[in-house]
Amino acid sequence: MTKATTHGGTGTNGGTGTTVLSVEHVAKRFGAVTALRDVNLRLRRGEVLGLIGDNGAGKSTLLKILCGFHRPDSGRIVLNGDEVTLKSVEHARSLGIDAVYQDLALVNELTVYHNMFLGREKVRPTRLLNNRAMRRVAAEHLRDMGVNIPSVDVEVAKLSGGQRQAIAVARSVYSDARILLLDEPLAAMGAKEGALILDLVRDLKRRGEVSIIIIAHNYAQVLEVCDRVNLLQHGEITFDKATSDTSLQELTDLVVAEYRAARGG
Ligand SMILES: Nc1ncnc2c1ncn2[C@@H]1O[C@H](COP(=O)(O)OP(=O)(O)OP(=O)(O)O)[C@@H](O)[C@H]1O
Numbered sequence: 146m147t148k149a150t151t152h153g154g155t156g157t158n159g160g161t162g163t164t165v166l167s168v169e170h171v172a173k174r175f176g177a178v179t180a181l182r183d184v185n186l187r188l189r190r191g192e193v194l195g196l197i198g199d200n201g202a203g204k205s206t207l208l209k210i211l212c213g214f215h216r217p218d219s220g221r222i223v224l225n226g227d228e229v230t231l232k233s234v235e236h237a238r239s240l241g242i243d244a245v246y247q248d249l250a251l252v253n254e255l256t257v258y259h260n261m262f263l264g265r266e267k268v269r270p271t272r273l274l275n276n277r278a279m280r281r282v283a284a285e286h287l288r289d290m291g292v293n294i295p296s297v298d299v300e301v302a303k304l305s306g307g308q309r310q311a312i313a314v315a316r317s318v319y320s321d322a323r324i325l326l327l328d329e330p331l332a333a334m335g336a337k338e339g340a341l342i343l344d345l346v347r348d349l350k351r352r353g354e355v356s357i358i359i360i361a362h363n364y365a366q367v368l369e370v371c372d373r374v375n376l377l378q379h380g381e382i383t384f385d386k387a388t389s390d391t392s393l394q395e396l397t398d399l400v401v402a403e404y405r406a407a408r409g410g
Contacts (some may be wrong), residue, residue: 162189164223165356166211166242166324171220172380173206180206182380184220188324191353193346195388196360196370197396199403202377204360208326212244213237245313245330253302253380257294258283260301262318270290290315291348307338311345318355325349327359331366343370364396378403 166188173181180203188194198204209215211230221228222314224240231237234244246268251260258276261283283297292311295302301309317325327346331339347370349355361367367374368388376384376399384399 159296164188164193165190165225167221167223168207168211169221169223171189171207171210171217171222173203173210173215173217179380181210184377184380184382186375186382188356188358190356191350192373193350193357193359193371194212195367195374196377197362197364197367197374197400198377199400199410203380204377205328207377208244208328208360210311210356211237211324212242212326213243220300221246238320238322241321242326243317243322243324244326244328245310245317246328251301251309251313254299254300255285256298257304257312258297260312261286261297261319263316285333287312287315288317290345292345305338307341310334310342311336314342314345314349316351323355325355325357327357329360331361331363339366364393366395368393 154323164187168184168186171184172179184203184207186194186207196204196207206215210217211231213234213236216231222231223229224242229240231240231242237243255263258280262279266365280297287294287297290311292308292315294308294312301312304312314325314327314330330342334342343366346357346359349357350370350372359367359371368391371388373385373387374391374396375382376396378384
């Protein structure tokens with residue numbers, strides 16, 4: 146397939162956003178497996194970037210590099226104009242990059258408000274907050290973000306997958322995350338739950354403070370919520386367009402072409 150990568154092109158998210166994060170020639174191998182060959186990607190301020198690609202294309206590996214979990218073998222990561230070496234998940238978080246995974250790292254047995262503060266003490270000291278204050282702050286923040294849950298006193302285990310996901314996203318935003326990485330946030334969710342997350346992403350987009358990379362397999366949802374879409378194929382970004390310049394048909398055709406090429410047809 147012809148590469149259509151146009152990094153830094155216009156026509157995305159108004160075309161004016163400052164680049165907050167760039168990935169330059171990033172490669173990563175796991176033993177004999179080359180997960181990422183030569184990835185180049187840009188994320189602009191306030192932008193929602195959809196990352197699509199077949200199973201095993203390297204999407205999760207890329208996100209894990211960006212959240213400090215994996216180190217790239219080569220290449221550069223530039224954050225707000227400065228090259229950074231992300232040493233750990235905590236380090237990336239301290240720089241404002243936070244990932245929300247399917248398993249979410251919420252503690253099911255704890256209440257919503259405890260979870261809101263869990264493990265985030267380094268970012269925003271909460272030692273001085275007593276339980277009552279934590280409940281109040283958590284409730285205010287969730288309300289402010291439009292996350293509707295019955296009460297911050299309920300155990301996370303009692304909430305739906307969509308509500309749990311929303312709390313994990315709200316927690317990242319509360320911890321001052323400026324770049325959110327969402328790995329298949331809509332997978333295994335019903336239409337109603339998925340809509341909750343899509344609404345939350347739209348709301349964050351409206352505020353314009355947070356930039357988001359979202360891995361998704363449902364192209365219709367990608368087109369609905371993202372400003373731009375990048376396709377990762379065999380460890381490289383091979384397609385980069387504003388969602389307004391592409392279509393469900395084009396994205397589907399790309400993936401079908403890849404499938405046919407892999408089958409030798
Ligand atoms: N920790 C690891 N050790 C060895 N190989 C790995 C590891 N993580 C990923 N890989 C391999 O790297 C390649 C890319 O995997 P990755 O999970 O990044 O793909 P993906 O695009 O997220 O796929 P999916 O959509 O199925 O989640 C695959 O071949 C995978 O088996």
